[in-house]
Amino acid sequence: MSKPELKEVETAARSSRLQLQSESVAKPDDFARAFSSMRADRAQALIVQSDAMFFGNRKQIADHAIAIQLPAIAWSGELAKSGTVLGYGPDTYELAQRADSKRRQTP
Secondary structure (H helix, E strand, O other): OOOOHHHHHHHHHHHHHOOOOOOOOOHHHHHHHHHHHHOOOOOOEEEEEHHHHHHHHHHHHHHHHHHHOEEEEEEEHHHHHHHEEEEOOOHHHHHHHHHHHHHOOOO
């Protein structure tokens, strides 16, 4: 998660009187440890921030969240299609198709 993103999430959590638990994940092998920690700390929800690694491993993230019955929200609808509870953001495949269509129309 980028520092500005984390700061925004921290501010929102504080103003909502929610306790935020941040897990650092540098590579896909870190997911098992992070989800184990979330389970041990009795996390009640997961926010998956925008990150290419998270997007590329969206199915693995969703599977871990489902295994510990942790509701998850992600920045992309594509993550929701992989099994997170909710994805809020653009459909990246549709955006790519639109861009390609426009590119083909331009002489």
